[in-house]
Amino acid sequence: MLLAANRLRAMYSGGRGNATAKRYSRFWAWAFGLGLQPRRWVTLEVPGRRTGRTTCFPLGMADWRGAWYLVPMLGEDCNWVRNIRAAGGRATLRRRRARPCHLVEVPVAQRAPILKRYLQQVPGARPHIPVDRHAPLADFAAIAPRYPAFRVHYDSPGDPS
Numbered sequence: 001m002l003l004a005a006n007r008l009r010a011m012y013s014g015g016r017g018n019a020t021a022k023r024y025s026r027f028w029a030w031a032f033g034l035g036l037q038p039r040r041w042v043t044l045e046v047p048g049r050r051t052g053r054t055t056c057f058p059l060g061m062a063d064w065r066g067a068w069y070l071v072p073m074l075g076e077d078c079n080w081v082r083n084i085r086a087a088g089g090r091a092t093l094r095r096r097r098a099r100p101c102h103l104v105e106v107p108v109a110q111r112a113p114i115l116k117r118y119l120q121q122v123p124g125a126r127p128h129i130p131v132d133r134h135a136p137l138a139d140f141a142a143i144a145p146r147y148p149a150f151r152v153h154y155d156s157p158g159d160p161s
Helices: 002-011 019-034 079-086 112-121 137-146
Strands: 041-047 054-064 067-070 090-095 097-105 150-154
Touching: 041 079, 054 079, 054 112, 067 112, 112 137
Parallel strands: none
Antiparallel strands: 041 054, 041 090, 054 067, 067 150, 090 097, 097 150
């Protein structure tokens, strides 16, 4: 598993995906958009902050206390986070169908349990976040300023299924 984790980290060295990561991203964005995986896996569609063109990101969501959350495995400087902030939180989540939504950033003081739940539910993020999923909440609180969490508010009622 250590070798696999090192390879996954290497695909995103410098905080950006290399060519292999981009190929995987395109495939998973397509697969998650079709709803071929469990409902926590979605494709985020958001306008690019410079071009305005819609960009797609395959993401895993964490459910916590009856709400869904998105967390960037690469942290604060992740491309989709910058795009969401530039779009004022407006985006679309796709899983079988497009669902317009508003992503609301969670205050730093409230992120620790969400980050922990995220690592428990999204295994692909584990090599990128420097805390073990079984660590105490204090360890997650220490990294919370570097890893934003966004609560998903759908424009229409219902869950992401």
